[in-house]
Amino acid sequence: MLRPEPEQRARLAEIRDNLIARIAEAEREGWLGEVDGLHVSLAGAEDKLVQLDSEAARRSSAVSLGMPTFGQITVRTEEVKTPPSAPD
Numbered sequence: 001m002l003r004p005e006p007e008q009r010a011r012l013a014e015i016r017d018n019l020i021a022r023i024a025e026a027e028r029e030g031w032l033g034e035v036d037g038l039h040v041s042l043a044g045a046e047d048k049l050v051q052l053d054s055e056a057a058r059r060s061s062a063v064s065l066g067m068p069t070f071g072q073i074t075v076r077t078e079e080v081k082t083p084p085s086a087p088d
Contacts, residue, residue: 004048006056016045 004012019042026034 003055004052006052009049009052012045012049012052016042016049019045 019038023035023038023042026032026038
């Protein structure tokens with residue numbers, strides 16, 4: 001299944017609205033076979049709109065990676081002891 005492009009959102013919403021109107025008309029006229037097919041198409045259009053909305057939400061949400069502290073990026077070493085002084 002191809003992923004819809006964000007530029008297609010307005011057109012997909014228009015298609016969804018048209019399908020809803022056609023379903024209502026088919027139900028009024030008693031075209032039961034037509035109603036079933038239109039419901040399948042409506043589910044596909046709504047699925048693509050959900051994909052677009054979730055992709056937009058994912059892209060707009062920032063992910064904090066955090067700023068490492070100095071202690072996290074430096075190598076920890078053991079304390080170096082100085083050798084005892086030689087007696088005078």
